[in-house]
Amino acid sequence: MAVHGPAMTDVARLAGVSHQTVSRVLNGHPNVREQTRLRVRAAIAELGYRPNGAARALVTGRSQVIGVVAQNTTLYGPASLLAALEQTAAEEGFAVSVGSVRNLDHRSISAAVERHLSHRVAGIVVIAPVESAGEALERLPQDVPLVTVDGDPSRPVPLVTVDQVAGARAATQHLLDAGHRTVWHVSGPSDWFDSVGRIDGWREALLAAGTDPPPLMPGDWSAASGYRCGQMLARMPEVTAVFTANDHLALGVLRALHEFGRRVPDDISVVGFDDVPEAAYFIPPLTTVRPDFDAVARASLQMLLAQIESGTGGALRQSVAPTLVSRDSVAPPRR
Amino acid sequence: MAVHGPAMTDVARLAGVSHQTVSRVLNGHPNVREQTRLRVRAAIAELGYRPNGAARALVTGRSQVIGVVAQNTTLYGPASLLAALEQTAAEEGFAVSVGSVRNLDHRSISAAVERHLSHRVAGIVVIAPVESAGEALERLPQDVPLVTVDGDPSRPVPLVTVDQVAGARAATQHLLDAGHRTVWHVSGPSDWFDSVGRIDGWREALLAAGTDPPPLMPGDWSAASGYRCGQMLARMPEVTAVFTANDHLALGVLRALHEFGRRVPDDISVVGFDDVPEAAYFIPPLTTVRPDFDAVARASLQMLLAQIESGTGGALRQSVAPTLVSRDSVAPPRR
DNA sequence: GCCGTCACTGTTAGCGTTAACAACATTGGT
DNA sequence: ACCAATGTTGTTAACGCTAACAGTGACGGC
Numbered sequence: 001m002a003v004h005g006p007a008m009t010d011v012a013r014l015a016g017v018s019h020q021t022v023s024r025v026l027n028g029h030p031n032v033r034e035q036t037r038l039r040v041r042a043a044i045a046e047l048g049y050r051p052n053g054a055a056r057a058l059v060t061g062r063s064q065v066i067g068v069v070a071q072n073t074t075l076y077g078p079a080s081l082l083a084a085l086e087q088t089a090a091e092e093g094f095a096v097s098v099g100s101v102r103n104l105d106h107r108s109i110s111a112a113v114e115r116h117l118s119h120r121v122a123g124i125v126v127i128a129p130v131e132s133a134g135e136a137l138e139r140l141p142q143d144v145p146l147v148t149v150d151g152d153p154s155r156p157v158p159l160v161t162v163d164q165v166a167g168a169r170a171a172t173q174h175l176l177d178a179g180h181r182t183v184w185h186v187s188g189p190s191d192w193f194d195s196v197g198r199i200d201g202w203r204e205a206l207l208a209a210g211t212d213p214p215p216l217m218p219g220d221w222s223a224a225s226g227y228r229c230g231q232m233l234a235r236m237p238e239v240t241a242v243f244t245a246n247d248h249l250a251l252g253v254l255r256a257l258h259e260f261g262r263r264v265p266d267d268i269s270v271v272g273f274d275d276v277p278e279a280a281y282f283i284p285p286l287t288t289v290r291p292d293f294d295a296v297a298r299a300s301l302q303m304l305l306a307q308i309e310s311g312t313g314g315a316l317r318q319s320v321a322p323t324l325v326s327r328d329s330v331a332p333p334r335r
Numbered sequence: 336m337a338v339h340g341p342a343m344t345d346v347a348r349l350a351g352v353s354h355q356t357v358s359r360v361l362n363g364h365p366n367v368r369e370q371t372r373l374r375v376r377a378a379i380a381e382l383g384y385r386p387n388g389a390a391r392a393l394v395t396g397r398s399q400v401i402g403v404v405a406q407n408t409t410l411y412g413p414a415s416l417l418a419a420l421e422q423t424a425a426e427e428g429f430a431v432s433v434g435s436v437r438n439l440d441h442r443s444i445s446a447a448v449e450r451h452l453s454h455r456v457a458g459i460v461v462i463a464p465v466e467s468a469g470e471a472l473e474r475l476p477q478d479v480p481l482v483t484v485d486g487d488p489s490r491p492v493p494l495v496t497v498d499q500v501a502g503a504r505a506a507t508q509h510l511l512d513a514g515h516r517t518v519w520h521v522s523g524p525s526d527w528f529d530s531v532g533r534i535d536g537w538r539e540a541l542l543a544a545g546t547d548p549p550p551l552m553p554g555d556w557s558a559a560s561g562y563r564c565g566q567m568l569a570r571m572p573e574v575t576a577v578f579t580a581n582d583h584l585a586l587g588v589l590r591a592l593h594e595f596g597r598r599v600p601d602d603i604s605v606v607g608f609d610d611v612p613e614a615a616y617f618i619p620p621l622t623t624v625r626p627d628f629d630a631v632a633r634a635s636l637q638m639l640l641a642q643i644e645s646g647t648g649g650a651l652r653q654s655v656a657p658t659l660v661s662r663d664s665v666a667p668p669r670r
Numbered sequence: 671g672c673c674g675t676c677a678c679t680g681t682t683a684g685c686g687t688t689a690a691c692a693a694c695a696t697t698g699g700t
Numbered sequence: 701a702c703c704a705a706t707g708t709t710g711t712t713a714a715c716g717c718t719a720a721c722a723g724t725g726a727c728g729g730c
Binding site: 050051052053054055057058063064065072073074076079080082083086087090095096097098099100102114115116117118119120141222223224226227248251252254255258277278280281282283285 | 400407432435452557559593612613616
């Protein structure tokens with residue numbers, strides 16, 4: 001198998017030039033006569049020549065590949081992010097190598113990063129939504145271009161995030177504006193920065209409105225945990241508005257409320273987070289907060305590319321604001 | 336940036352051997368004295384040496400990377416598959432490079448494959464659920480290890496699939512067994528093999544039971560299209576059982592039925608396909624068919640690895656049977 | 671007409687690894 | 701003690717590419 005394809009010298013021979021000239025054409029160097037360039041192009045096409053990335057990576061010291069470390073790429077958020085990242089990278093001529101990880105502990109993350117390093121990736125994007133990921137990053141070689149997404153805001157690492165706080169504040173405010181006296185919150189797991197950001201935003205909005213935040217209902221992103229929290233919420237007659245940390249939690253809550261005969265939005269209003277494609281078809285259609293994954297992907301890749309090109313490891317940060325998508329799960333409280 | 340790490344010669348010097356001996360240790364060759372092996376290992380650890388994948392790929396002609404071509408990795412199925420593939424590959428010491436694709440037409444797929452080829456991946460997995468993908472594969476270099484997932488059963492390419500027909504038959508039979516006279520079907524897009532397999536299975540089960548299949552309701556995987564079909568279904572009093580080609584379609588149907596006051600499962604039973612994690616929290620909890628993505632990933636990787644190692648491009652095929660997950664959305668018809 | 675400058679092209683070396691072969695040391699059979 | 705077989709190590713030459721440098725010819729200013 002694998003009769004190796006033609007190499008640069010083969011193209012050069014056919015075009016009647018040196019392999020270096022072929023290289024120059026390929027890399028868009030100036031100072032190649034138009035006529036020569038055309039001959040080389042023709043030879044490339046005729047032979048079906050394809051440059052060898054490995055050889056190029058060897059001599060330049062880095063490949064046209066960026067590594068992505070992520071956990072649980074089955075969830076809607078991470079999956080969208082990954083897809084957007086890949087798309088953007090492809091436009092810049094980069095391939096994306098995924099190193100997904102079962103757990104976000106020290107060792108798993110380090111191992112994934114190591115794997116990427118030994119493939120000499122040009123840079124690494126870590127989707128690092130929990131505390132322990134940040135620790136793993138500390139002990140990394142300093143000279144690798146690196147960007148974290150949704151990571152620890154308190155660490156001096158280049159960071160791109162969805163503005164969780166703003167999103168949560170908007171969701172909460174939306175419920176307050178509808179006339180609700182207070183808003184309950186079903187949160188994500190407490191070790192995720194996404195969760196704490198959303199909790200903070202919720203709390204801020206409430207405090208700003210002069211209300212004391214009710215007790216937190218801790219969930220774990222899953223519909224199952226949303227359901228459990230929903231069962232408790234349904235039993236409390238004073239609850240009229242709930243903000244859940246993601247749409248799947250909302251789905252679980254919706255189902256629990258339904259079972260207890262509490263109507264949404266007539267009895268209780270619900271707002272989610274993520275805007276999964278099917279949120280518009282929940283019963284009822286879910287008002288939710290939509291993060292712009294494309295923008296996050298673009299920003300992180302840009303940041304990474306800047307590092308790769310400049311060689312500087314600046315510690316920038318950027319956050320992109322999500323937008324509220326209003327549907328039918330919110331109404332004024334009955335009095 | 337990027338002070339290049341130590342190379343093999345540095346390790347060799349420290350251990351007092353030749354670089355070739357280091358290479359032998361790294362690749363687990365026999366005929367290295369135990370004592371030497373230990374010295375080399377120590378030197379590797381001390382320097383934090385990491386082999387250079389690019390150099391290795393250059394000299395061996397292939398990298399430890401497998402390329403995956405997929406579309407729409409945001410959907411639950413593809414995302415799960417990708418994650419499972421990555422996991423399995425990592426266990427075998429391979430990295431996974433994704434080349435996701437907006438459209439599954441000729442050119443996009445070819446371009447993605449080309450990209451992988453120029454990175455000299457060891458093999459390629461194409462998640463190719465539509466006709467046009469198969470065509471793109473025809474004109475590929477013959478010498479690249481390749482496996483398709485959920486691709487065209489009629490093409491002579493190594494293929495691993497979820498057994499769509501069996502899954503659909505099971506779902507339909509389940510409804511028939513509950514006492515329904517016939518079963519309606521909301522399908523996926525007609526150019527997906529997944530769809531046609533599920534349609535076939537549905538039709539087969541009906542025919543085997545001696546019933547004429549009712550007209551097909553064509554959808555496109557989205558909850559939105561499920562909703563539209565559901566609106567029609569809800570208006571037809573004779574409909575008592577619906578099998579949808581995936582869970583999101585089912586969600587749309589559920590919502591439409593709900594709006595029309597038709598209760599599930601009392602008035603109409605519904606069965607989905609995929610078992611997305613939140614299916615258990617639909618209203619009502621959805622009976623559905625669960626494909627084993629891990630098994631598919633394992634099988635395809637195994638097949639690919641076999642090709643890589645043997646150099647043979649055999650045209651095997653393998654299909655893994657899904658299982659029915661019974662929940663609350665199915666009941667006997669009212670009479 | 672001479673020389674520096676510019677545009678273009680070729681030559682050479684080396685990136686870090688593996689494979690092929692050569693060399694040496696050790697062992698065992700005669 | 702000698703020779704072959706075996707185990708262990710070193711030497712050399714690629715792999716396909718880019719970077720640095722070295723030509724070559726044409727052109728214009730003096």
